[in-house]
Amino acid sequence: MKNMEVYTPGHGLITDSLILQGICRYLAWHSVYDARIIRIGDRFKINFQHDLRLTDTEYTEYFENLRLACQTYLERQQINSSQIIEKIYTANINLPIFKRWLNQLLDSLNKISLMDFSENHKIVKKEGRNAKGKNLITLYLPLSSVYGKYVITNYRSSQTNYSVCDQCFLFANLGLIYGTTVLRSNKGDKSSVVFTTFLPQTETQLLDLLLLQRLTEFAHHEFLNSDVPLLACPLYFLSFGETMISVENIQALIWRIEKNGNFQRSLDVSLIRLDKILEFISAVKLQIPSWPKIVNKIIQDKSGDGQIILSDIAEALVFGTRDTYKIIRRLVSYVMNGEEKDEIAKVLDKVTLTLERTTKEQ
Ligand SMILES: [Zn+2]
Structure with missing residues (x-):
């Protein structure tokens, strides 16, 4: 058994929280349930003991399911072919890029080797705003929304792209699928999507975050209505599941993105206690x-x-x-x-x- 230490890359609190949720799921698929998660500013450090192997059965099975879901959609274009596809579709406010998103997800699934998140991952992979490496992928707005500063329009989107490697893209997607709730409301030409995920205020155990994933995996909802206030979302989604979970040191991170005509932007973000x-x-x-x-x-x-x-x-x-x-x-x-x-x-x-x-x- 090796002592392992991995870090989320430092792409901002929202993306790092998604990647953290992805790492939690990935560890569970390798039968690792005992890990310490420590928050360091907007990043997280994860300590655990294990020799991860690419052949771990559950791991290969789940990745195969994800791959199959993407492939099936790309062949038949049916949104309701799987919960995974439906959830990404609900989260995405930029319809024209949806197929590209799934192609990139499939591609990153095909490329994945063992998880490699070192402390200086972001620098080594040359990721960031306006990064233009050949193998980098744009982080779409639902995966990167940054405190309302990140505004893209049809004209300016190329100037504000934030690009990451396949691994970051894949783990942020895992975080969206398994560790985030998605509530979308549509009214006329306007769509608003509120996301909620969970993170430790200072430090927590992997198992606590995995228990919360039982409430968030595949959780998405869409209806015709005006905007839903941010704080209503955790109250809504948490009402449907097991509530006997210890969340003493866990916070909910909630953020909203909006499409109004052709104009897309990220709006509010809020970090609240959950207990x-x-x-x-x-x-x-x-x-x-x-x-x-x-x-x-x-x-x-x-x-x-x-x-x-x-x-x-x-x-x-x-x-x-x-x-x-x-x-x-x-x-x-x-x-x-x-x-x-x-x-x-x-x-x-x-x-x-x-x-x-x-x-x-x-
Ligand atoms: Zn990366």
Whole structure:
């Protein structure tokens, strides 16, 4: 057994978090479940003990599945041919590049040898903004969104490309497929996609991030509506899964990209604590088993009020707003006007009580 130490390359917090999620999955496919993940600024260091082999069975099987999904799509052009393809399609706001994206993913799957993320990987591979190496691939906006500074238009996209090697591209894609939730809303000519992934605030164990991947793998949803507030997204997706996970030192990274006509840009980004949201969800689900169904209705509310309520609840939980009165008033008015008022009215007091209790225990 070798002592291994790998680093995410330093392509920004969003890309590095995606690559981290990809590395977690890759390690699990090699039957490595024991690893320490340490955050260093916007990068992560992963320590584990193992001799990774290219012939590890699970590893070859999963990579073969991914390869097959890409190949099948490229032959038949059916979006719903696999969950993997559907998720990348939902995440991508630039339709003309979709086929290229999958071709590049297939290509990087064919080229992959053993994972090689050394501390100075980015320099060795000459990756970065405006990098023009022959073997480098552009990181598409969903995989690289940088704090709202990264704006591309049809005219300027060539000036702001961020390019990486096949391995970074592949692992960022693995992170998107297995370690990120994707919520897309379309209205007229406008599409907005909100992504959520998880990372350690300082340090965590591989197993905790792998347990969270059970909630994020393949998770994507698309509906006709106006923008969903960032904070509503983790509350929505986490409502559907196992909530008995230890997330003490884990944060949620949430970001949004938007297409308006031909104009694409990255907008908000937010890094929040996760413990209170999960605590609230597990408490509320104990009392209201139909909670996931209710959340699913609220988030698809056409008026947009429902999404704001979810976001308000998350905000109260994350930032410890003591004044839950405002949220409860909004909930009541939503219930009075909503289409599903009876069902939600029945559980209203249980939701507000749980919310009050969870926010008070900050
Ligand atoms: Zn790279």
